[in-house]
Amino acid sequence: MRVLDHPEVGEIRLESVLHALADPIRLQIVRFLAQAARGVSCSEIELEVSKSTGTHHYRVLREAGVISQVYRGTAKFNALRRDDLDTLFPGLLDSVVSAIAARR
Amino acid sequence: MRVLDHPEVGEIRLESVLHALADPIRLQIVRFLAQAARGVSCSEIELEVSKSTGTHHYRVLREAGVISQVYRGTAKFNALRRDDLDTLFPGLLDSVVSAIAARR
Numbered sequence: 692m693r694v695l696d697h698p699e700v701g702e703i704r705l706e707s708v709l710h711a712l713a714d715p716i717r718l719q720i721v722r723f724l725a726q727a728a729r730g731v732s733c734s735e736i737e738l739e740v741s742k743s744t745g746t747h748h749y750r751v752l753r754e755a756g757v758i759s760q761v762y763r764g765t766a767k768f769n770a771l772r773r774d775d776l777d778t779l780f781p782g783l784l785d786s787v788v789s790a791i792a793a794r795r
Numbered sequence: 796m797r798v799l800d801h802p803e804v805g806e807i808r809l810e811s812v813l814h815a816l817a818d819p820i821r822l823q824i825v826r827f828l829a830q831a832a833r834g835v836s837c838s839e840i841e842l843e844v845s846k847s848t849g850t851h852h853y854r855v856l857r858e859a860g861v862i863s864q865v866y867r868g869t870a871k872f873n874a875l876r877r878d879d880l881d882t883l884f885p886g887l888l889d890s891v892v893s894a895i896a897a898r899r
Contacts, residue, residue: 705822705891705894705895706817706818706819706822707817709813709814709816709817709891710813710817712817713810713811713813713814713817714810715810718810780890780893781890782889782890782893783887783890783894785886786884786885786886786887786889786890787809787813787884787887789884789885789886790809790883790884790885790887791809794809
């Protein structure tokens with residue numbers, strides 16, 4: 692089965708995480724995943740962009756270390772790397788998720 | 796005296812703040828300002844970039860609402876907009892500053 696590349700915990704860089712979060716579509720994905728108790732397939736998150744653009748945004752999040760993506764069959768399932776991020780950058784993910792939720 | 800444009804508090808956007816922070820030089824500036832008790836002139840912060848590149852980075856931070864810049868004479872003095880950011884995005888600035896400081 693195809694396995695997607697993920698940075699190791701020690702390879703996750705603050706700048707890359709901030710860059711990955713600095714986009715409204717990617718924030719929408721992060722917010723959705725933050726509320727989910729389990730892995731979520733891409734098709735469950737409705738984004739107002741084309742499928743290929745959506746795929747790009749998921750990849751940016753994965754390559755920065757913000758989310759994990761695993762194949763089940765032909766679908767990719769996504770989850771926040773909450774433990775890794777909380778360990779590396781305590782409070783960062785929570786403050787961003789709260790800020791998204793509070794946004795006007 | 797020349798006055799520089801700053802976004803009003805209500806105009807500060809999460810994506811712009813995250814984008815402004817997603818750069819090693821700008822994180823270096825933010826870290827320095829977070830430790831300063833007063834406004835700091837650009838020349839006090841040693842950056843390993845040209846003066847014009849440095850000016851660009853300060854402008855990105857200002858236009859995103861991360862810092863304020865005021866002229867005193869011909870020098871620009873910089874300060875974090877900590878109160879505004881803490882009100883808009885509680886915990887965000889602290890978590891980023893802590894993450895910079897803890898970085899390997």
